[in-house]
Amino acid sequence: MLRVLQQIVIIFLLILTLAALPAIIEVNSADNKLEWNFEQLPTIYGDFISEISKGSLGNYQLGEQVRAIEEDIGDNFFTSLKVMLIGVNSAIIISLIFGIFLSRFHLTKVFNLILNILSTIPDFIIIVISMILAVNIYRWTGIRVISLRPDAGALNTWFPTLLVAIAPTLYLFKLITVKYFQTSSEDYIKTAVAKGMSLNYINFQHVFKNIEPFITAELVKIISLAIGNLFIIEYIMNVSGITKFIFQSNEIQPIAIGLFSMLLISAIVYLSVRLVFYLFKRGFIYE
The missing domain is CATH 1.10.3720 (MetI-like fold)
Structure with a gap:
């Protein structure tokens, strides 16, 4: 049971890390290199869990519209x-x-x-x-x-x-x-x-x-x-x-x-x- 729980936690963190890559990677044009802002990850994890705990999947932008994810995800899923x-x-x-x-x-x-x-x-x-x-x-x-x-x-x-x-x-x-x-x-x-x-x-x-x-x-x-x-x-x-x-x-x-x-x-x-x-x-x- 403990091993299964560990795997679930690892998968959860891994998926959130993949989703956060656009936010934690920055291009330093002065030095011409990539910078990784891993210190943002705890905040990202917390914000995601906080949004889910409110009973909401959050919002996403479709063109100029901002729509709730739970309204559209059913048919797409x-x-x-x-x-x-x-x-x-x-x-x-x-x-x-x-x-x-x-x-x-x-x-x-x-x-x-x-x-x-x-x-x-x-x-x-x-x-x-x-x-x-x-x-x-x-x-x-x-x-x-x-x-x-x-x-x-x-x-x-x-x-x-x-x-x-x-x-x-x-x-x-x-x-x-x-x-x-x-x-x-x-x-x-x-x-x-x-x-x-x-x-x-x-x-x-x-x-x-x-x-x-x-x-x-x-x-x-x-x-x-x-x-x-x-x-x-x-x-x-x-x-x-x-x-x-x-x-x-x-x-x-x-x-x-x-x-x-x-x-x-x-x-x-x-x-x-x-x-x-x-x-x-x-x-x-x-x-």
Whole structure:
């Protein structure tokens, strides 16, 4: 319990420190160097806690308007949460289907070739190319694939969700493919094949059960990849997500609230994946 409390305090201070970087860093033009004003940190911590203790998340500036954060954060939070939940869970499901259960089909080899090509391209370039392709599709066919209007509803969220899922899929599919071939060469798998067990039974009852711990161990990294892309996607595609409070303000309060919200979204996504695995095992795996 003490260790968990220590971790919470460290994370709290770290996020506030990151949010306060614009305030504690100054450029000394006379000496041409950066100056760090760490003595401001205790005051920043105190002001943040004081604001929260009043039952308010504080204010942020949107253009010439000063708005209360709690009035706008709900819709933005759920937009980012929806994109992350669908994107990450879809990446895991697609990687499992093609990496394990459809691995013997020719379609999987084609899918693997496409992902290997995409994995050599930086995520930012993939996002930009995807947007250019979406614009060209509209020019060629008249079908609107994306919208840069923040009030466009599903048209402004499904494409960002697709882009968020790309990086986790690239990483996870390669991991599952490697672990699948390693597991397939184990003696207990050869014994199961020799006994005449079906391939689907072996994949469900043996292969998946041995690969799942590796996926669980990499969940934090998978979610981190998705969060990194979410920052880029919401900014360049004008999605009204939680990153608005981070990018559109240089004040400590909205940046800190945005970062804490990102942490909460990551935790919810992590728990959702663990829940999906639990339900999958309860329904298909014989313990």
